[in-house]
Amino acid sequence: MILGIPKRVLIIVAVLVGIGIIYVMGVDKRSSEGATGGPGGCKVTVTADVLNVRAAPDPNAQIVGKFNQNAQTGAEPVVQNGFRKLTDSKWAKTDFLAPVAGTACG
Incomplete structure (x- = not known):
């Protein structure tokens, strides 16, 4: 017993x-993967083995996912x-994203 509470x-x-x-x-990961995107309904598929998601549109920006x-x-x-x-x-x-057919990615 620890502090009067059984170990079990x-x-x-x-x-x-x-x-x-x-x-x-x-x-957070599940909600982002199932997101419908912006007002246009853009959806993309990842083509890289592993794709870094960054905090800004810069190759040196912090990886956030x-x-x-x-x-x-x-x-x-x-x-x-x-x-x-x-x-x-x-x-x-x-370079590592492909728009899903039928979505409006511009």
Whole structure:
């Protein structure tokens, strides 16, 4: 017993907290992968093995996420410096994105 709580209860609580943390960390990725993009409904597929998502349309900008090959995500028709805007403060190199047929990526 630790602090009057049986070890078995502490272990169960720790496992549940761990599962909760893993779930919460995955929510952002799931929501971005299922996004419909900007007002035009642009959606793209990743063609690189692993694609870095950056905080700005600059190859030296901070990496704020990654997508694996064939992942699909919503995007906006905005392209700057060879990067497509995915959402606010999330940009990916256009060389490694292919617009999904039937979506308006501009």
